[in-house]
Amino acid sequence: MSKSILTLTVNPAVDRIVTVDRLAFEDRGYIESTTEAAGGRGINAARVLTGFGASAVAITTSGGETGRRFEEKLQDDHFEKEVVKIRNGIRVNLTISDRRGLSLKLNERGPILFPAELNRIVKAVEKWLPKASWLMLCGSLPPAVDSHFYTRLIKLSTKHKVETLLDTDGDPLLHGLEGQPTIVKPNQSEAERLLNTVLITRTQLIDAVQRIKTLGPQSVVLSLGSRGLIAATSSEGVLQVMPPPIDAVCPIGAGDAMSAAIVWSLHRGDAFSDALRWGVSAGTASAKLPGITLANLDQTKEFFPQTQVTRIAV
Numbered sequence: 001m002s003k004s005i006l007t008l009t010v011n012p013a014v015d016r017i018v019t020v021d022r023l024a025f026e027d028r029g030y031i032e033s034t035t036e037a038a039g040g041r042g043i044n045a046a047r048v049l050t051g052f053g054a055s056a057v058a059i060t061t062s063g064g065e066t067g068r069r070f071e072e073k074l075q076d077d078h079f080e081k082e083v084v085k086i087r088n089g090i091r092v093n094l095t096i097s098d099r100r101g102l103s104l105k106l107n108e109r110g111p112i113l114f115p116a117e118l119n120r121i122v123k124a125v126e127k128w129l130p131k132a133s134w135l136m137l138c139g140s141l142p143p144a145v146d147s148h149f150y151t152r153l154i155k156l157s158t159k160h161k162v163e164t165l166l167d168t169d170g171d172p173l174l175h176g177l178e179g180q181p182t183i184v185k186p187n188q189s190e191a192e193r194l195l196n197t198v199l200i201t202r203t204q205l206i207d208a209v210q211r212i213k214t215l216g217p218q219s220v221v222l223s224l225g226s227r228g229l230i231a232a233t234s235s236e237g238v239l240q241v242m243p244p245p246i247d248a249v250c251p252i253g254a255g256d257a258m259s260a261a262i263v264w265s266l267h268r269g270d271a272f273s274d275a276l277r278w279g280v281s282a283g284t285a286s287a288k289l290p291g292i293t294l295a296n297l298d299q300t301k302e303f304f305p306q307t308q309v310t311r312i313a314v
Helices: 041-051 064-074 115-131 149-159 170-179 188-195 202-213 254-268 272-287 297-301
Strands: 004-009 013-020 031-039 056-062 080-085 091-098 103-107 132-138 163-167 219-223 229-233 237-242 308-313
Touching: 004 041, 004 115, 004 254, 013 064, 031 041, 031 064, 041 056, 041 132, 041 254, 056 064, 056 115, 064 080, 080 115, 115 132, 115 149, 132 149, 132 254, 149 163, 149 170, 163 170, 163 254, 170 188, 188 202, 188 219, 202 219, 202 229, 202 237, 219 254, 219 272, 229 272, 237 272, 254 272, 272 297, 272 308
Parallel strands: 004 056, 004 132, 013 091, 056 080, 132 163
Antiparallel strands: 013 031, 091 103, 219 229, 229 237, 237 308
16 A cells, blocks of 8 residues: 655644735725635645645644634545644634735734643654655644644654655744754745845855755755745755746745645655656646646646756755
């Protein structure tokens, strides 16, 4: 039986997406549509993995009235779910975007979790690890959760010989690196906060992935949106992958699509450079779709031949 890919979303949300004709500071915009979806980086990643034909299991939390709406929306998804019930209500995240691709994201911080609830999350992960090849640790941790929580799960996964991808920000990212995940995947702002520096030039970005790699992970994938990615890999040195130029419709969720496609490709046994090309292709294909629609395998395949990979350093 082929192994599953696990995603963990400790701080999920009901994503409310408001599309307006235009976003302008101190001026009026008109709402064209409002949609709600079950959101969270790990939920998005599980959607992409399922669209690519992989077996995905999304482990997440749910509580309160928002949790009820979240679980209702989650029924539309066909991947396996493990929902850990919590006492407090999960959050609502608001995204306002316009036709030009400008967007404004307003996220709630999330619920307070009790120690017993955190232990139940660890137990849920532990239950699935023997049947998994990868664990994707996705998104922020709610307030007051120990920032070493992901570190603990990375070490647990290593014990079960399960590869890990860490996609988070702030202290959970800094401490998560100490657990030596297989891949860490910050975007530019997350990397700037981690290294406490501004990254402007290509040289600075290359230096950044090499510096992050010294903090513990096997490989670093620095996601740069429409500029593709720069990665410091354990097997192929420093690589840059460039996407073809496109007119982005909605880049929300493109980073999650990238993470999922990289893991899907490595799970299949592809070379790291190919996995990075699949990641950039999935991010590019997703950015071309409206709302939080994430690309499936066919849509991603279209972009794969158009991505360019360059080896920068050994």
